[in-house]
Amino acid sequence: xxxxxxxxxxxxxxxxxxxxxxxxxxxxxxxxxxxxxxxxxxxxxxxxxxxxxxxxxxxxxxxxxxxxxxxxxxxxxxxxxxxxxxxxxxxxxxxxxxxxxxxxxxxxxxxxxxxxxxxxxxxxxxxxxxxxxxxxxxxxxxxxxxxxxxxxxxxxxxxxxxxxxxxxxxxxxxxxxxxxxxxxxxxxxxxxxxxxxxxxxxxxxxxxxxxxxxxxxxxxxxxxxxxxxxxxxxxxxxxxxxxxxxxxxxxxxxxxxxxxxxxxxxxxxxxxxxxxxxxxxxxxxxxxxxxxxxxxxxxxxxxxxxxxxxxxxxxxxxxxxxxxxxxxxxxxxxxxxxxxxxxxxxxxxxxxxxxxxxxxxxxxxxxxxxxxxxxxxxxxxxxxxxxxxxxxxxxxxxxxxxxxxxxxxxxxxxxxxxxxxxxxxxxxxxxxxxxxxxxxxxxxxxxxxxxxxxxxxxxxxxxxxxxxxxxxxxxxxxxxxxxxxxxxx
Amino acid sequence: xxxxxxxxxxxxxxxxxxxxxxxxxxxxxxxxxxxxxxxxxxxxxxxxxxxxxxxxxxxxxxxxxxxxxxxxxxxxxxxxxxxxxxxxxxxxxxxxxxxxxxxxxxxxxxxxxxxxxxxxxx
Numbered sequence: 001x002x003x004x005x006x007x008x009x010x011x012x013x014x015x016x017x018x019x020x021x022x023x024x025x026x027x028x029x030x031x032x033x034x035x036x037x038x039x040x041x042x043x044x045x046x047x048x049x050x051x052x053x054x055x056x057x058x059x060x061x062x063x064x065x066x067x068x069x070x071x072x073x074x075x076x077x078x079x080x081x082x083x084x085x086x087x088x089x090x091x092x093x094x095x096x097x098x099x100x101x102x103x104x105x106x107x108x109x110x111x112x113x114x115x116x117x118x119x120x121x122x123x124x125x126x127x128x129x130x131x132x133x134x135x136x137x138x139x140x141x142x143x144x145x146x147x148x149x150x151x152x153x154x155x156x157x158x159x160x161x162x163x164x165x166x167x168x169x170x171x172x173x174x175x176x177x178x179x180x181x182x183x184x185x186x187x188x189x190x191x192x193x194x195x196x197x198x199x200x201x202x203x204x205x206x207x208x209x210x211x212x213x214x215x216x217x218x219x220x221x222x223x224x225x226x227x228x229x230x231x232x233x234x235x236x237x238x239x240x241x242x243x244x245x246x247x248x249x250x251x252x253x254x255x256x257x258x259x260x261x262x263x264x265x266x267x268x269x270x271x272x273x274x275x276x277x278x279x280x281x282x283x284x285x286x287x288x289x290x291x292x293x294x295x296x297x298x299x300x301x302x303x304x305x306x307x308x309x310x311x312x313x314x315x316x317x318x319x320x321x322x323x324x325x326x327x328x329x330x331x332x333x334x335x336x337x338x339x340x341x342x343x344x345x346x347x348x349x350x351x352x353x354x355x356x357x358x359x360x361x362x363x364x365x366x367x368x369x370x371x372x373x374x375x376x377x378x379x380x381x382x383x384x385x386x387x388x389x390x391x392x393x394x395x396x397x398x399x400x401x402x403x404x405x406x407x408x409x410x411x412x413x414x415x416x417x418x419x420x421x422x423x424x425x426x427x428x429x430x431x432x433x434x435x436x437x438x439x440x441x442x443x444x445x446x447x448x449x450x451x452x453x454x455x456x457x458x459x460x461x462x463x464x465x466x467x468x469x470x471x472x473x474x475x476x477x478x479x480x481x482x483x484x485x486x487x488x489x
Numbered sequence: 490x491x492x493x494x495x496x497x498x499x500x501x502x503x504x505x506x507x508x509x510x511x512x513x514x515x516x517x518x519x520x521x522x523x524x525x526x527x528x529x530x531x532x533x534x535x536x537x538x539x540x541x542x543x544x545x546x547x548x549x550x551x552x553x554x555x556x557x558x559x560x561x562x563x564x565x566x567x568x569x570x571x572x573x574x575x576x577x578x579x580x581x582x583x584x585x586x587x588x589x590x591x592x593x594x595x596x597x598x599x600x601x602x603x604x605x606x607x608x609x610x611x
Contacts, residue, residue, distance in 0.1 A: 265497035
C-alpha cells in the first residue's frame with residue numbers, strides 16, 4: 001500500500017477560522033508544507049465541507065460565532081464513523097480547561113496561537129503517519145471484503161450471543177429473503193438453530209432465504225476480540241454435490257446393467273456350445289468356444305473390478321458390515337475355488353478353527369477378497385503344487401493366510417503390488433491373465449473394513465498373502481467409518 | 490414362464506429350459522405380457538428379470554401374485570445385482586429365490602428344479 005502512505009503524507013486539510021487574516025496565514029503555511037487546503041469561515045461551513053470533500057484532517061478555530069469549534073468537533077465525531085478524521089483545535093486562550101473540554105468533545109490535539117511552523121509541521125508529520133496506517137488497514141479490510149464477496153461459500157461472523165455481525169455476498173444470496181434480513185439478526189432466525197447446536201453437526205440441513213431446505217456442510221472458527229468470543233461460519237451448500245453423486249450412482253447402475261446384459265448372452269451361448277448341449281461339434285471348435293467363454297468370464301470380472309474401483313475411489317461404496325464367523329466364510333471361499341483347483345490339479349490344504357471370534361466385516365466383500373487371493377495363488381501354481389490356507393487367532397487379531405508354491409514375488413514389485421494396475425511385468429499380464437486391479441481393490445476393501453492386507457515372499461519360494469481383522473469384541477466398541485457411512489446414506 | 494426384455498437372453502433361456510431342461514416354457518418380453526399370459530399358461534414357476542423397461546421385475550411379481558392361482562407359484566428373480574443385501578431386498582419383495590447374471594445356461598434347468606422342489610415343499 002505505498003500509494004496510500006504517499007497520499008496521506010500530502011494531506012487534504014480543512015481549515016475553519018472566522019478571522020480572514022489568520023485563515024490566510026494558516027492556508028499559506030500549510031501550502032508551503034505541501035498540503036492541499038480548503039479554508040472556510042464558519043463552523044457550519046466546516047461541517048458541510050467535511051461531508052462534501054472528506055478531508056484527511058481538520059484544523060479548527062475554537063472560538064467562532066455560530067457553531068463553535070467544540071460543537072464542530074463533536075458533530076464530526078458523530079457523523080464520520082467509518083474512519084478516523086483527526087481534529088486539531090487552535091486557541092490563543094490562557095489555561096487548559098477549554099482544551100480539556102475540546103478533547104472531551106472529540107478533538108485529538110491542539111495548537112496554541114500563534115502557531116509555530118515547526119510545531120505545525122511536526123504534528124502534521126505525526127498525523128500523516130497515523131493516517132497512512134489507517135489507510136493500510138482500510139485497504140486490507142476492503143481487500144478482505146472483496147475476497148469474501150468472491151468466495152462461493154456463505155461466510156458469516158457472529159458475536160458470542162449469536163447475532164450476525166458480518167456476512168459476504170454468497171451468504172446474502174443463500175440466506176437472506178424478503179422476510180429475513182441478515183444484519184443484526186439472531187442465529188436462530190437465520191439458520192434455525194442455536195450456535196451450540198449448529199457447532200455439533202458439521203453436516204446438517206438449513207433453510208434458504210426462499211424457504212427451501214438444502215444440505216450443508218459447516219466449518220467453524222472462533223477468536224477472541226476484546227475479551228469476547230467471535231465466530232466465523234462457512235456454509236458449503238451440498239445440493240449440487242448430492243445431485244452429481246446421485247447421477248454417478250445412476251450412471252454406475254446403468255453401466256453395470258448394460259455391460260452385464262450382453263455378457264449374459266455371450267457367456268450363455270458359449271457355455272451351451274462348449275458343453276455340447278447345442279449340438280455336437282468338432283473338438284477344436286469346442287476348445288475355441290471354451291477359450292472364448294473363459295475370457296468372457298474374465299471380462300465380467302474386470303467389469304466388476306472397475307465398477308468396484310469407481311465406487312471405492314469415489315467414496316460411494318457402502319459396505320454392509322456385521323459380525324461374521326470367519327471360519328464359515330473362509331470355507332465358502334474355499335468351496336468357490338475348489339472346482340478350479342481340481343481342474344488344474346492343484347491341492348488345497350486348509351487349516352483353521354471354527355472357534356475364532358467373529359469379525360465385523362461385509363461378508364460379500366470378504367468373499368470377493370478371498371476369491372481374489374485364492375485365484376491369484378492358483379494362477380501362480382503348477383499341477384501338483386499345494387495352496388496352503390490357514391485361519392488363526394492371535395493377539396486379538398483374526399488372521400487368514402494363503403500361501404502358494406509358485407515363483408514368489410520380486411522384491412521390487414512387492415512395494416507396489418497393492419497399487420492400481422500393478423502387474424509384475426507386461427508378459428505376466430498376458431500369461432496369467434488379470435487386470436492389475438484385483439489386489440488394489442482387495443486392499444481398499446480390507447482397509448475399509450478396518451483390516452490389513454500384506455504379502456511375504458522370497459523369489460523362488462512362493463508367496464504368502466495375509467489379511468487380518470480385529471476380533472469383533474474390539475471392533476464393535478469403535479464402529480468403523482463404513483458403518484457410519486451406511487447409516488448416513 | 491420367464492420374463493426378460495433382452496431377446497438374446499430370452500433365446501438362451503428358452504434353449505436352456507426347453508432343450509436341456511425339457512420344460513414347457515412361455516417366453517415373455519415384459520411384465521404386462523406376463524400378466525396377460527399367466528392365467529392362460531398357468532405357470533408352475535416364473536423367472537423374472539429385475540431391470541426391465543415398463544414394469545420392473547418386482548412390480549411384475551406383485552401384480553402376478555395378486556392373480557388368483559398365482560399366490561403360491563414360486564417366483565425367481567434373474568439379476569445382475571449380486572450382493573447379499575441386494576439379494577435380501579429382492580427376497581423381501583416376495584421372491585422365492587434369486588439367480589445371478591451371468592448365469593450358467595447348462596446348469597440353469599437343474600438350479601430351477603431345486604428351487605421349485607424346495608418352494609413347493611414349503
